[in-house]
Amino acid sequence: MTAVSLSGVDKSFGEVRALDGIELTLGDGEFVSLIGPSGCGKSTLLRVVADLEQPTAGTVEVAGKSAHRARLDQEYGIAFQQSGLLEWRTVAENVELPLQVHGMARAERRARAAELLELVGLADFAGSRPSQLSGGMQQRVAIARALAPSPRLLLMDEPFGALDEMTRERMQAELLRIAGESGAAVLFVTHSIPEAVVLSDRVVVMSPRPGRITEIVDGRRPRPGEATDLAPDDVEDVRESGAFFSAITAVREALRKGDAV
Helix, strand or coil: CEEEEEEEEEEEECCEEEEEEEEEEEECCCEEEEECCCCCCHHHHHHHHCCCCCCCEEEEEECCEEHHHHHHCCCEEEECCCCCCCCCCCHHHHHHHHHHHCCCCHHHHHHHHHHHHHHCCCHHHCCCCHHHCCHHHHHHHHHHHHHCCCCCEEEEECCCCCCCHHHHHHHHHHHHHHHHHHCCEEEEECCCHHHHHHHCCEEEEECCCCECEEEEEECCCCCCCCCCCCCCCCHHHHHCCHHHHHHHHHHHHHHHHHHCC
16 A cells, blocks of 8 residues: 655745655655755655645645545644644643544543553653653654554654754654554654664655755665564664665765755
């Protein structure tokens, strides 16, 4: 099954062309990162998939539906660099919010929130306010909220960009675990080459504006059936492997070539 299908996608803002001829598919459960220089259209592409921006040309499908229909049907969850939690709601109430908006009964949404907070390791903080949590914990709540409708797709725009390096590395491992357990595909925007490589099945390299896909590099997330001793969420061992450094070099070279396009 295909979680996302993009065909001939262009996006312009007036005279400024942000995206040019984007062709990309994500399979169910696949983790794909977008990387490229600032202003290359990574976030714009994510917003087009999310139906927050309309493409100037081309087609966008999510879970076999138009992006608009997929948004209405809650086929995707989304998380940004800032967690966007509501301070006047408890952690559990923040997770429940998308379910409440769509009319789910109180008992059902409370049960779903409890399940998700257990998944992200925050069951003991269900009654806390966001300000009582660390930055990394707030991002885990945001991920739980994005997962609340059981989406087939997670859209993530630099969700760990504001975190310190140690917290960021812990969150990368957490995200791999959560994505694996939820089964959701992930489209992930980052400026960090090591982050893209360690998390992804594939790293999509984009050129300076107008954003084009110049190369797709295999990440180092272990795949089912791959001859490796590494578990899919064994991030620390991946970071110490020779294949990890080779993949980083491949992405770096692809970015340099993209700059010359």
